[in-house]
Amino acid sequence: MIRIEPRENPSRAFAVGIPILSAVISLALAAIPLLAAGANPITAYGEMIRGVFGSVFALSEMLTRATPLIFTGLAAALAFRAKLWNIGAEGQLYLGAMAVVAIGSGYLDAPGFVLLPLIILLGAGAGAAGMMAPTYLKVRFGADEVVTTLLLNFIILIFLQMMLEGPLQDPMGLGWPQSAPVLDQGMLPPLMERMRVHSGLIIALVLAGIAQFMLARSVWGFKLRAVGENAAAARHAGINVNRSLFGVAAISGALAGLAGVSEVAGLKGYLTSDLSPGFGYTGIVVAMLAGLSPVGVVVAALFIASVFVGADSMSRAMGVSSFLADLVVSMSLLCVLVGGFLAKYRILRTKEVAS
Amino acid sequence: MMDLLNILLSESFWAASLRIATPLIFGVLGALICERAGILNLGIEGIFVVGAMCGWMAVWLGAGLWGGVLAAAAAGALFGLLHAVLTVPLGLSQHVSGLGITLFATSVSYFTYRTALPDVSSPPRIEPFRALDIPLLSDLPFLGPVLFQQTALTWLALLMVALVWYVMNRTALGVAIQAVGDNPDSVDAQGLSVYGLRIGAIVAGSALMALGGAFLTMSAFDAFFFGMVNGRGWVCIALVIFASWRPGKALFGALLFGAFDALQVRLQTEMGALVPGQVFLMAPYILSIIALVIAARSADYPRALLTPWFKGQR
Numbered sequence: 001m002i003r004i005e006p007r008e009n010p011s012r013a014f015a016v017g018i019p020i021l022s023a024v025i026s027l028a029l030a031a032i033p034l035l036a037a038g039a040n041p042i043t044a045y046g047e048m049i050r051g052v053f054g055s056v057f058a059l060s061e062m063l064t065r066a067t068p069l070i071f072t073g074l075a076a077a078l079a080f081r082a083k084l085w086n087i088g089a090e091g092q093l094y095l096g097a098m099a100v101v102a103i104g105s106g107y108l109d110a111p112g113f114v115l116l117p118l119i120i121l122l123g124a125g126a127g128a129a130g131m132m133a134p135t136y137l138k139v140r141f142g143a144d145e146v147v148t149t150l151l152l153n154f155i156i157l158i159f160l161q162m163m164l165e166g167p168l169q170d171p172m173g174l175g176w177p178q179s180a181p182v183l184d185q186g187m188l189p190p191l192m193e194r195m196r197v198h199s200g201l202i203i204a205l206v207l208a209g210i211a212q213f214m215l216a217r218s219v220w221g222f223k224l225r226a227v228g229e230n231a232a233a234a235r236h237a238g239i240n241v242n243r244s245l246f247g248v249a250a251i252s253g254a255l256a257g258l259a260g261v262s263e264v265a266g267l268k269g270y271l272t273s274d275l276s277p278g279f280g281y282t283g284i285v286v287a288m289l290a291g292l293s294p295v296g297v298v299v300a301a302l303f304i305a306s307v308f309v310g311a312d313s314m315s316r317a318m319g320v321s322s323f324l325a326d327l328v329v330s331m332s333l334l335c336v337l338v339g340g341f342l343a344k345y346r347i348l349r350t351k352e353v354a355s
Numbered sequence: 356m357m358d359l360l361n362i363l364l365s366e367s368f369w370a371a372s373l374r375i376a377t378p379l380i381f382g383v384l385g386a387l388i389c390e391r392a393g394i395l396n397l398g399i400e401g402i403f404v405v406g407a408m409c410g411w412m413a414v415w416l417g418a419g420l421w422g423g424v425l426a427a428a429a430a431g432a433l434f435g436l437l438h439a440v441l442t443v444p445l446g447l448s449q450h451v452s453g454l455g456i457t458l459f460a461t462s463v464s465y466f467t468y469r470t471a472l473p474d475v476s477s478p479p480r481i482e483p484f485r486a487l488d489i490p491l492l493s494d495l496p497f498l499g500p501v502l503f504q505q506t507a508l509t510w511l512a513l514l515m516v517a518l519v520w521y522v523m524n525r526t527a528l529g530v531a532i533q534a535v536g537d538n539p540d541s542v543d544a545q546g547l548s549v550y551g552l553r554i555g556a557i558v559a560g561s562a563l564m565a566l567g568g569a570f571l572t573m574s575a576f577d578a579f580f581f582g583m584v585n586g587r588g589w590v591c592i593a594l595v596i597f598a599s600w601r602p603g604k605a606l607f608g609a610l611l612f613g614a615f616d617a618l619q620v621r622l623q624t625e626m627g628a629l630v631p632g633q634v635f636l637m638a639p640y641i642l643s644i645i646a647l648v649i650a651a652r653s654a655d656y657p658r659a660l661l662t663p664w665f666k667g668q669r
Contacts, residue, residue, distance in 0.1 A: 003667065033466055033470075036470065037466075037470045085450055087454070137644075137648055137651075141648045141651050141652055142651045142652055142654070143644070143647050143648045143651040144596070144647070144651070146397065146450060146592075147592050147593045147596075147643075148644050148647065150586070150589040150592075151586065151589055151593065151643050151644050152640075152644075154585070154586045154589075154640045155637050155640045155641060158633045158636045158637045158640075159633065159637065161633055162631050162633035162634070165631070165633075166631060281454075281458065284451075285455075285458070288451060319473065320470075321465075321466055321469035321470055321473070323462055323465040323466040323469055324466060326458070326461070326462035326465065326466070327459075327462040327463065327466050329458065329462075330455060330458035330459035330461075330462050331459065333451070333454075333455040333458060333459075334437075334441070334452075334455045334456075334459060337441060337447050337448070337451055337452055338441070338445065338447070340447070341445050341446075341447055
């Protein structure tokens with residue numbers, strides 16, 4: 001017989017070791033699809049490493065890719081801590097991005113020190129607003145937020161297309177469904193000459209630090225964790241559970257909105273409907289790999305960004321589809337899930353059934 | 356107003372409604388079986404993709420249409436088995452595992468498709484299921500075009516509604532599946548295998564979900580595109596709550612959704628000048644949320660849904 005028994009003291013080494021092991025295993029498993037595609041895995045891994053660490057430019061590209069993932073990873077991690085399943089970061093990202101171009105593409109011609117903070121605030125606000133409806137429907141009607149946030153992603157994407165063919169369309173854009181460019185003074189300054197990495201990364205890192213501190217040290221963080229661990233007990237202890245949920249919903253939505261701000265005002269400069277290759281969904285993987293810890297989110301985002309940038313570069317060099325990156329990312333999620341089980345329980349072989 | 360009435364009375368409208376509803380019927384039934392056994396399967400969106408891809412690819416490789424249907428079901432069952440192992444004996448988060456399955460199944464499908472067809476700009480087409488032509492019945496006024504000129508997969512979906520209803524309500528197996536979703540301890544006390552019943556239900560349900568995907572590439576369209584599932588799986592997760600986990604109401608919910616979707620396409624062409632087309636495209640998703648909100652309050656969730664159960668632990 002096999003028996004499953006909870007470990008008495010889940011060790012801290014597991015908390016760090018398992019995500020790292022999951023990342024390594026998922027990369028190793030990528031050898032299977034690589035072989036199936038007729039590529040030499042060793043060469044392919046070499047190309048991937050070169051594509052991420054081979055030059056300053058490559059590193060800058062990786063950091064650029066990690067920036068939105070830190071935002072969406074934080075959005076998922078904080079919400080999941082409270083057991084609020086916000087799967088709508090993809091939609092909230094686009095709400096933030098729309099707010100940026102609505103105000104920043106010439107509607108308000110203010111100096112940078114006014115325009116840039118305004119863009120950031122409005123983008124975060126738009127994302128937060130996008131999370132209010134699903135939270136209200138959950139609290140008031142018991143409608144599962146997983147389903148409502150997922151469906152809202154599709155609604156917001158269609159709304160975005162409507163805006164890009166309507167009020168937000170660039171009048172000089174020859175009819176393409178894209179917005180007018182954000183004014184120069186509304187752009188987040190780049191961090192390095194001739195590189196794409198921009199100051200959105202700094203904002204992301206600062207927010208990760210604040211989130212880590214608040215979660216571990218503040219009353220707010222304590223309440224959030226209490227609600228996530230046992231909502232009924234938290235309510236009994238006098239915590240206003242609904243207020244906590246709305247609070248974390250707003251913060252989660254705002255962080256996802258900031259991913260949109262950072263991509264438009266930091267990188268692209270204008271908005272199209274393919275701004276995000278699924279940053280919202282990948283943020284969930286980032287959060288899970290991070291064990292829902294904000295500092296862990298930064299590390300996990302760097303790893304996932306390396307996978308994407310490395311696979312892109314490998315794909316260009318060897319002709320293997322860059323969907324390999326999505327494959328590695330999804331496998332790392334499943335690996336870390338199983339790893340979490342091994343950290344919490346141990347599997348024993350027993351001679352007879354214990355009664 | 357007359358236009359609306361004309362649409363609602365037309366044969367083509369109702370035929371389109373049933374056609375649009377078909378993948379959802381498969382999907383809602385699949386989700387229903389999983390959730391009745393106590394397991395939420397958010398892998399549905401990815402299982403749709405894998406069903407669409409495998410069904411299409413099997414036919415493209417020369418397996419024949421029913422070979423494609425089998426390939427899709429088998430692929431769906433395989434990803435269902437993965438979800439089952441993670442959520443039943445290991446008791447891991449059904450939300451996270453399901454989302455992981457969706458990401459995994461989708462990326463496996465896309466990678467396989469791209470690797471098999473590296474530089475294809477226009478996707479290769481297959482000869483899809485044709486509309487049945489049943490002597491006499493197909494020529495009936497109204498009912499003929501609506502019911503009897505659909506493809507075999509639509510009929511399979513309708514048959515599945517009856518089959519799932521029968522198994523769930525009239526067989527010992529169905530009673531056991533429902534019991535395992537309500538009170539696994541009682542099932543265990545009767546000497547039945549909780550793990551076995553739950554794993555079996557997830558595998559069977561996932562195979563049905565994959566057929567919903569297969570309908571897209573083998574009946575509705577004749578090729579595989581990236582992003583073609585487009586949230587249909589998530590819609591099914593909303594509809595199964597709306598249907599309060601009953602096969603008959605699942606059929607009703609899917610048809611209602613199909614009718615609404617067919618209506619929005621027609622209104623879009625009628626009123627395209629007045630309102631942007633996207634307003635109509637949004638409508639089905641908004642409808643799903645509304646249906647969920649209406650149903651959620653009184654929803655009689657399977658009592659052990661989302662609660663893992665371990666043998667020998669009370």
